[in-house]
Amino acid sequence: MTKNTSLFWSGLLKVGPALLLAFLLAPWSKLEAQSGPTFTADVAPILFETCVSCHNPNGIGPMPLLSYDEVRPWARRISLKVQAREMPPWHLDLTTGIQDYKNDISLTDEQIATIVTWVESGSPEGDPAALPPLPEFSDGSDWRMAEQLGPPDFVMKAPPYTIAANAQDQWWVRNTTFEGVIDEPRYVRATELKGTYPLGVRVLHHGHAMLSSQSADGQRASGPIGRQGVGKAGDRFPDGTGMLIYPSGEINWNLHYFPIDEEVRSERAEAAVWLYPRGYEPEFATRGEQFFAADTGPGGLWAQDLLLPPNSIKSQQGVRVLNQPALITSFRPHMHMRGSAQSLEAVYPDGRREMLARVDKYNHVWQIAYEFEDGVAPLLPKGTSLVITTTWDNTEDNPNNPDHRQWVVFGQRGVDEMSHTWLGITYLSDDQFEHMVAERRRSMSAPKAGP
Template sequence: MVAGPVIPVAAASEGRGGGAAVPNPTFTKDVAPIFQDKCESCHRPGSIAPMSLVTYEEARPWARSIKARVSARQMPPWHIDRTVGIQHFQNDRSLSDDQIDTIVRWVDAGMPKGDSTDMPAPKQWPAESVWNFAKQFGGPPDLIIRSEPFTMPAEAQDKWFRPTVPIGLTEPRWVRAIEMRPVTVKGRRIIHHAMGYLQQEEPSDSPVGAGVFMEWSVGKQGELMRPDSGRLLLPGSSIQFEVHLHAVGEEISDSVELGVYLYPKAQQPKYRQVLTALMASHGLELDLPPNQITVTENFSVMKMAGRVENFQPHMHLRGKAMSLEAILPDGTRQMLSFVRNFTFYWMNNYVYADEATPLLPKGTVLHVTAWHDNTVANKDNPDPNQWVGWGDRTVDEMAHAWVNISYLSDADFKAEVEKRKAGDSKTAPH
């Protein structure tokens, strides 16, 4: 008999991860460290945000707007519902309740600057040309796969750019990290998202296919495999890029590139990981009547046991919310994640922490539900009187989740479950 699943679900505590709120906060001592930790990755000179929050002089004019955004949990962009499902993530950029309270108290007190000697040392950010995983792996990627250039006019309908580029491998190689990005910072303004589809001949007895190699959208740093898993590249494989472009009032030219970090040739990870689109619609059928909220759902059966690594909803302007639920072979249902306040402008990838990844047996049904708000109440809705269907354009809609699954044999699944349970027993209070 196969071991049961491990789904570590716990509601978040109200003040998690930020320490106690400060009664009389100043910028230099209390607020600047929060901005450095949670905001400067975007809000710094030369990055994608419209303003820098590095110095007091830069942040103060925006203080009341910052208060409103953080109080509403619109910024930093992190839209997981904190009351249900898994609450532990590798890449959690959200503010704790105490951090929000500190910022609110600072604004309400008149934004005091504080003592300059309390200001933390400036955070040293790498140049935008440096790959996100360069420090971790000691340099640039082992493979860089770049598309030919493209140009988006200042004014035009959405465009799609779909070149195919050979990878150039002559032997199988395992991948441990991937990053996809526009080559220039300016290119991020015109690229809503980019896909890298892996084209390769799989063995006839392979239980899983090649899947999608990589997906990028604003806010995504890359894909870092856990040490026991990887993606497989075979000789003769190619990447078909698909780049969704939209006009921003300025003609911009750019390319997209994939940076691939490989395992050493002698090292083969234990588990193969595949990136899959789990649909919340039936194929490409999506029917959203005007002036209504519509709920759609779909079900995908896991043909092998697996470890679910992440949850990344994908919808367009009318997307409102999405959930991922596991229905176990015995009929038990467990909510894994729920994104309550989805926004088209931040396609967040919610990567589960190592100890929080769901371990699910063969036969588990992954249930994805999507909510679309095609009413005037949706401020991003371009026209609530339109009947909307599935399509590539921004004004069309989609309903799927990008999910990485590391596939396990039944024996490996049982071993992973026992290892997880043993670890839980060691950390549990006695």
């Protein structure tokens, strides 16, 4: 017994430290296994909500992210992209300007932290039973606006164009007539433009369809019946706002294609239009998104202004004075591969200056229209100056720069440069402006609901 006892003690002495360590670690490691993020319980819900609408087999994302096996090889890259806030595509400067948008798809800091911690702890799968169901997503064959508005009232098609498999990007412009589609002046409520499913959807990078129309008695109107870019399908005007069109006219198609290593034969882009009911007169008339960059003409900062030396960073500004009060509903910066930032500021008639919105992670692949939330959409008095500042980065540090040793001038190709902004803008009468300002004051001073 004595022998046994001493054996027991000497044995315990040998394994003691290990036991002690195990004892100390056990509850902790168990706790960690329980609380550390896993794919099925913590990461998949974020990806399903925010990423798979594009990252699915038919989507515009380069790889599907529907299952653990599909996501696992991309884990580190996903962590980098979400930390840089390059994915999901939402490239606003979060430190300045308005931050409330209708179409905000950005992740919260907490969601980013979950993904980063998950990747740092070895990207565990977790309990398969915890996996949420896959959401339904569009394959690009249907109109997105149809979800809210039903089928469009009419669809116009561009003439056919064949896009070569391997070629430079192609910019293609044609006119078609607009006759016999509507029989009286009507107000447009929403528009959407896309390539034809499936290949056309992938090859169209961005495009515009501008309708110039006139009435029997010679009244004229012009505006977009389709404005698309990667990340943006169309425009829906705020309720009570419409764009007038007349029965007879011409559509100017302006389509920019990026070849996809596969020939796309006789592609015909399509523009869909949703109308307000017959006889309906909206309170606010808009001409759709408008070009607004500099006073140098339609096209903004033109060739003579734009010269980027090799390995340089350069900014340019354009100013436009509003000669009528206006409500700005959306902001879409447009530059090419060297574009890195663009901002929209207001200088009020009393001299106050305000940053309205700024994009600081610009990437030409994306043509996102940032749609201001109703309560904060800039409401600007007559005489306000809109200041648009563009910055190009033609250095090696710009990951989108194809060659920092080149001089770059104005042009249509992606390797040339340009700078403009599409604004969703509704001009207001003085009365409408006063009324909207008063309404905003009222809603701001109203007591908050809740305890």
